[in-house]
Structure formats: C-alpha cells, structure tokens
Amino acid sequence: xxxxxxxxxxxxxxxxxxxxxxxxxxxxxxxxxxxxxxxxxxxxxxxxxxxxxxxxxxxxxxxxxxxxxxxxxxxxxxxxxxxxxxxxxxxxxxxxxxxxxxxxxxxxxxxxxxxxxxxxxxxxxxxxxxxxxxxxxxxxxxxxxxxxxxxxxxxxxxxxxxxxxxxxxxxxxxxxxxxxxxxxxxxxxxxxxxxxxxxxxxxxxxxxxxxxxxxxxxxxxxxxxxxxxxxxxxxxxxxxxxxxxxxxxxxxxxxxxxxxxxxxxxxxxxxxxxxxxxxxxxxxxxxxxxxxxxxxxxxxxxxxxxxxxxxxxxxxxxxxxxxxxxxxxxxxxxxxxxxxxxxxxxxxxxxxxxxxxxxxxxxxxxxxxxxxxxxxxxxxxxxxxxxxxxxxxxxxxxxxxxxxxxxxxxxxxxxxxxxxxxxxxxxxxxxxxxxxxxxxxxxxxxxxxxxxxxxxxxxxxxxxxxxxxxxxxxxxxxxxxxxxxxxxxxxxxxxxxxxxxxxxxxxxxxxxxxxxxxxxxxxxxxxxxxxxxxxxxxxxxxxxxxxxxxxxxxxxxxxxxxxxxxxxxxxxxxxxxxxxxxxxxxxxxxxxxxxxxxxxxxxxxxxxxxxxxxxxxxxxxxxxxx
Numbered sequence: 278x279x280x281x282x283x284x285x286x287x288x289x290x291x292x293x294x295x296x297x298x299x300x301x302x303x304x305x306x307x308x309x310x311x312x313x314x315x316x317x318x319x320x321x322x323x324x325x326x327x328x329x330x331x332x333x334x335x336x337x338x339x340x341x342x343x344x345x346x347x348x349x350x351x352x353x354x355x356x357x358x359x360x361x362x363x364x365x366x367x368x369x370x371x372x373x374x375x376x377x378x379x380x381x382x383x384x385x386x387x388x389x390x391x392x393x394x395x396x397x398x399x400x401x402x403x404x405x406x407x408x409x410x411x412x413x414x415x416x417x418x419x420x421x422x423x424x425x426x427x428x429x430x431x432x433x434x435x436x437x438x439x440x441x442x443x444x445x446x447x448x449x450x451x452x453x454x455x456x457x458x459x460x461x462x463x464x465x466x467x468x469x470x471x472x473x474x475x476x477x478x479x480x481x482x483x484x485x486x487x488x489x490x491x492x493x494x495x496x497x498x499x500x501x502x503x504x505x506x507x508x509x510x511x512x513x514x515x516x517x518x519x520x521x522x523x524x525x526x527x528x529x530x531x532x533x534x535x536x537x538x539x540x541x542x543x544x545x546x547x548x549x550x551x552x553x554x555x556x557x558x559x560x561x562x563x564x565x566x567x568x569x570x571x572x573x574x575x576x577x578x579x580x581x582x583x584x585x586x587x588x589x590x591x592x593x594x595x596x597x598x599x600x601x602x603x604x605x606x607x608x609x610x611x612x613x614x615x616x617x618x619x620x621x622x623x624x625x626x627x628x629x630x631x632x633x634x635x636x637x638x639x640x641x642x643x644x645x646x647x648x649x650x651x652x653x654x655x656x657x658x659x660x661x662x663x664x665x666x667x668x669x670x671x672x673x674x675x676x677x678x679x680x681x682x683x684x685x686x687x688x689x690x691x692x693x694x695x696x697x698x699x700x701x702x703x704x705x706x707x708x709x710x711x712x713x714x715x716x717x718x719x720x721x722x723x724x725x726x727x728x729x730x731x732x733x734x735x736x737x738x739x740x741x742x743x744x745x746x747x748x749x750x751x752x753x754x755x756x757x758x759x760x761x762x763x764x765x766x767x768x769x770x771x772x773x774x775x776x777x778x779x780x781x782x783x784x785x786x787x788x789x790x791x792x793x794x795x796x797x798x799x800x801x802x803x804x805x806x807x808x809x810x811x812x813x814x815x816x817x818x819x820x821x822x823x824x825x826x827x828x829x830x831x832x833x834x835x836x837x838x839x840x841x842x843x844x845x846x847x848x849x850x851x852x853x854x855x856x857x858x859x860x861x862x863x864x865x866x867x868x869x870x871x872x873x874x875x876x877x878x879x880x881x882x883x884x885x886x887x888x889x890x891x892x893x894x895x896x897x898x899x900x901x902x903x
Contacts, residue, residue: 331358333406336394349384350391353414357395360408365416366438373416375440375462376484385418397428407432411454414439422465425450433476436461447472455498458483469494470511477519480505491515502526503544512537520562523548531573534558542584545569555580563605566591574616577601585627588612598623609634620645631656632675639685642666651693658704660685667692671718674698688712696721707735709743714750722754726762733763739774741767761798764903768796790902793893797902803894806886811836814883821876823853839880840887 335351337344344351353363365385366372373380395403395412411433419436422443430452438460445467450456455476458467462484469478470490475497480489484506492511499519509530518540524547531552537543542562552573563584570592579600580586586601588609595616602624613635621643629647632654639660646667653661654675664687672693684704690711697718729751733743744767748760772791775784787796795802814836835853838846845851896902 331355333402357412358406360410362413381418387417389421389423662687663691664689669694671695671697674702709736710740713746726759730766739770765798794897797897800897803890806890810840817876817879839883842888842891
C-alpha cells in the first residue's frame with residue numbers, strides 16, 4: 278500500500294513543471310489581449326456610451342494633415358459618436374421643407390463618402406464607435422448619388438426630413454436593425470430591391486418624386502408609408518412580417534404589389550391612389566381601403582386576406598377581385614364604383630356587405646361562395662349576376678334606391694339558405710331559373726300568395742322551376758294552401774306561354790286540365806262538372822217517353838248512373854232503349870222530339886264524359902297533371 282502512494286507522488290511531481298508552463302503561457306496571452314484592447318488605435322475599440330465624449334477624431338490627410346470631412350460632416354460625426362441626433366434644423370435654428378429648394382445651402386451638405394466611411398469602412402474605427410442609438414441625421418442635404426448597394430449595417434440608420442437630389446441605391450442592403458427615410462424628399466429613383474431589413478422600414482411623411490423600387494424586399498417588422506407622397510412604387514414579391522401602413526398617403530402613379538406577402542395587416546385608409554396591383558398577394562391580417570379613392574384600375578385577382586377586406590365609404594373606378602379569398606367579412610358599404618367590378622369565383626368566409634353602395638355598371642359575381650349573409654340593403658345597382666353563387670346565410674334586401682333604368686338580379690342556379698327583405702325591396706327584373714333556397718325569413722313567411730306571384734312575375738322568361746321551388750319551401754313551412762296557389766298560377770302562366778308560342782295541341786291539353794280539375798290543384802272543379810252533367814242528363818231523360826214508361830220522372834238516378842264509368846248502380850237503367858218517333862209540334866218541348874233520337878246520342882256523350890272526368894280526376898289525385 279505504501280509503495281502505491283509513493284508511485285502516485287512521483288507521477289504528480291513529474292507533471293508539475295508542465296502545468297506551471299501552461300499557466301504562465303495563459304497569463305501572458307491574456308496580458309497581450311488586454312493591452313490590445315486598451316490601445317486607442319485598436320481595430321476593436323469599445324464604442325462610447327451615449328453622452329460620453331467621442332474619442333475617434335475625423336480623418337485627416339496623411340501628408341497635409343488637413344481634415345478630409347467638411348465642418349458639417351465633422352459636427353455630424355461628433356453627434357453620432359456621442360449617441361445624439363445630428364439635427365441640422367436645430368443647429369441652424371431653421372426647419373426646412375425638403376420638398377422646397379429655398380434655404381438649402383452648403384452648410385447642410387453631406388457626401389456619399391461620409392456615409393460610407395461612417396457606416397461601412399472596416400479599416401477605420403468609425404463603424405465600431407457608433408452607439409446603440411445608431412445613426413440619426415435630420416435636415417441634411419445629399420446632392421450627389423448615395424450608393425449603399427449590398428451593404429451590411431450593424432446599427433439603425435435614420436435619415437429624417439432630409440433632401441436627396443440624386444439616385445439612392447440601397448439594393449441588396451442587409452441590416453439586423455431598422456432603417457428610416459422619414460419625412461425625406463427624394464427627387465430621383467430610390468432602390469431597395471432585394472434588401473433585407475430585420476427591423477422596420479419607415480418612410481412616413483416622405484415624398485418620392487420618382488420610382489421607389491422595393492421589389493423582393495424583406496422587412497422583419499413594419500413597413501410605414503403613411504402620410505407620404507409617392508409616384509411609381511414597386512413592392513412585387515416582397516415580404517413584410519409586420520404591418521404595412523399607407524394611411525393618408527398619396528400615390529400619383531402605379532402601386533405594384535403583386536404577390537406581396539404581409540404577415541399582419543395592410544392599411545390603405547384615407548389615401549389617394551391611381552393604379553393598384555395586388556394580384557396574388559397574401560395578407561395575414563386585414564386589408565383596409567376605407568375612405569380612400571382609387572382613380573385607376575385596382576387589380577386584386579386571387580388576393581388572399583386572412584381577416585376582413587374593408588372597402589367602406591371609398592371611391593373606386595375599375596376593380597377586379599376574381600378568385601380572391603377573404604377570411605372574414607368583405608365590406609363595401611356606402612362605396613361608389615364608377616367602372617367595372619368583377620368578383621367571380623371569390624370566397625368570403627363570413628359576410629359580403631354591399632349596403633347603400635352605388636354600382637354604375639353590371640356586377641358579375643358568378644360562382645362565388647359566401648359562408649354567411651349577402652346584404653344589398655339600399656344598394657343602387659344596374660345588374661348583379663349571382664349565377665352559381667352559394668350563400669350560406671341570408672340574402673338580404675332593404676329599401677331599394679331606384680337606379681336609372683331597370684335594375685336586374687340574375688340568380689341562375691344559385692343557392693341561398695334564407696331569403697329576407699322588407700316589402701318591395703327587390704330589383705325590378707329577376708332571372709330565377711335554377712334558384713334554390715331553404716327557407717323564408719320572418720318578413721316573407723307571412724306574406725300572401727299574391728305578393729309571391731308578383732315576385733315571380735319579375736322574371737319575364739317563364740320556367741316551372743321557380744314556382745316549384747317556392748311552393749316546396751312554403752309547403753315545408755306549413756303553408757300548403759299558398760303552395761297550391763303558387764303551383765296553380767305557374768300552370769296558368771305555362772298555358773299562356775304555350776298560346777304565345779303557337780303550341781296549340783299542348784295549349785288545348787293544358788286548357789282541358791284547367792277546366793276539368795284546375796291543373797290538379799282545384800280538384801273540386803270535377804264536382805261542378807259532375808253536378809252539371811247529372812242535372813243536364815236528368816232534364817234530357819225526363820223529356821223522353823221512356824222516363825214516363827219506367828216511372829222515373831226526375832231522372833237524377835238514371836243520369837248519375839250513366840255518368841259513372843264501369844260501375845253500375847241499377848241494371849234496369851242499362852236496359853232502357855230510346856225509341857224513334859216523329860216530332861210532335863204540340864209538345865211544349867218539341868225541340869227534343871224527332872226521329873234522330875237526341876236522347877240516345879246525348880247519353881252517348883254523357884257516358885263518355887264520365888270516363889273523361891274519371892280519368893282526369895284520377896290523374897289529378899295521383900299528381901300526374903301537376
């Protein structure tokens with residue numbers, strides 16, 4: 278045991294010199310690192326905290342020792358380095374409007390070289406000396422082109438209420454922070470194409486007199502474009518994780534946002550637009566166009582909106598929404614559409630509201646699906662085509678605002694769960710072929726058949742389907758009598774149409790059904806015929822010699838027996854044969870006397886009518902004539 282301890286002690290003693298060497302080497306390296314960091318010219322100099330004096334002097338010429346930067350650039354750097362805003366408006370005591378050329382002088386000029394040195398130069402410590410507040414320059418003038426293409430920024434960059442006379446190229450710029458051109462005026466093209474900004478991009482209050490190209494831009498937070506002025510704007514295929522705010526802005530030319538992806542909402546309220554293209558765009562929240570004006574075409578074909586699309590109290594010219602999908606409500610209340618509005622094949626997962634809106638041209642709303650209600654209360658329209666549209670809730674009308682000319686509603690092969698409207702709210706002309714619905718709302722359910730008939734008459738082209746559909750709904754609601762009235766009126770209208778078309782054979786057949794059994798809905802018509810024929814037959818029989826001989830002076834039983842087909846009530850009735858005789862002018866009813874046997878031939882007809890009446894009665898009771 279003792280020998281083992283000695284061996285272990287020898288091993289530890291052998292390792293001690295090596296461990297001492299390693300400790301010494303580590304302490305030496307740490308000392309070198311500390312010295313390097315403490316050096317004022319070190320490449321990794323620690324940035325000053327906001328408010329601390331700036332230790333990095335502006336660059337000088339190595340030979341002459343003169344400053345490379347202008348006095349205003351040196352002053353701007355001192356403000357940036359010490360974590361303050363470089364506010365030229367405050368410095369000179371005058372706030373200038375970037376859109377107005379008066380007042381801008383050389384004392385506000387900043388160069389491309391200055392920006393590039395401060396933001397990007399890896400060989401000098403300026404970039405690393407910027408505080409956490411980033412670069413904030415206010416009221417500066419950039420007369421020469423700015424080129425930060427493919428730049429990587431480590432800090433916020435805010436150029437506020439400044440003036441850009443030449444092209445600004447930020448294409449492919451990447452930053453993990455925010456970028457702002459708030460309140461600036463740009464008189465040439467500004468390019469953000471393919472830029473990646475993890476923070477927000479703020480263009481609030483800016484004025485862009487030329488193209489603003491933000492094609493395929495990525496913004497990790499919000500894109501703020503409100504209270505600004507724009508010419509052409511390109512946002513195609515861009516991705517904005519937060520919101521886009523365009524409220525109260527003015528777009529004098531085309532706004533292109535095809536295939537745009539917005540993680541939250543797109544706000545376009547109270548703004549002025551010319552052409553707007555949103556085809557294939559995806560909006561993760563709501564899209565609001567409330568109280569805005571759109572002077573040109575607005576193309577939102579195949580738009581995807583996760584929440585509501587608000588087009589409330591707005592002015593539109595031509596709008597295309599074909600194939601769009603709205604995750605909640607589509608609201609067009611109190612808006613005016615002076616051009617074509619196309620909304621075929623759209624899906625609205627809640628309500629489609631068009632109350633008190635004005636539509637100058639016909640509206641194709643074909644093959645559309647509305648999960649809840651479609652409301653047209655007080656809408657002023659020329660024509661609304663709802664062919665093959667599915668409405669899962671109510672089709673609501675309200676007090677109709679008269680349009681110039683005849684308003685028209687096309688409902689071919691469409692479906693509505695419930696019809697509901699106040700009295701006389703429907704358009705003047707309807708096309709109801711193939712229109713189906715499950716129930717009537719409370720205001721419709723209590724109306725008389727005459728109102729429904731006038732409603733069906735709004736469709737000038739006759740088809741039996743609308744009458745049958747309405748009757749089935751009324752019957753299911755417990756209004757069987759009203760349902761029969763509707764079906765009877767439908768058959769009468771069919772008979773009228775047959776006469777107009779010159780289909781005389783069909784018209785005659787329909788007339789027989791009407792006269793004999795009321796098209797199957799007035800079966801009691803046959804009873805009138807039976808009573809009439811029995812009485813007439815009795816009169817004819819009572820004026821014959823056979824009636825006296827058989828002692829059946831009233832003839833009612835004989836006449837009734839002759840009228841019944843197949844069934845014989847009394848065999849004696851069938852053994853009577855009316856004989857020939859000459860006319861007797863002395864008989865008070867001489868016109869029934871003669872050798873041509875009028876009674877015999879009358880009862881031939883009498884029996885034949887019995888078969889006819891029985892056939893029609895059976896057909897009517899079985900529903901074959903309906």
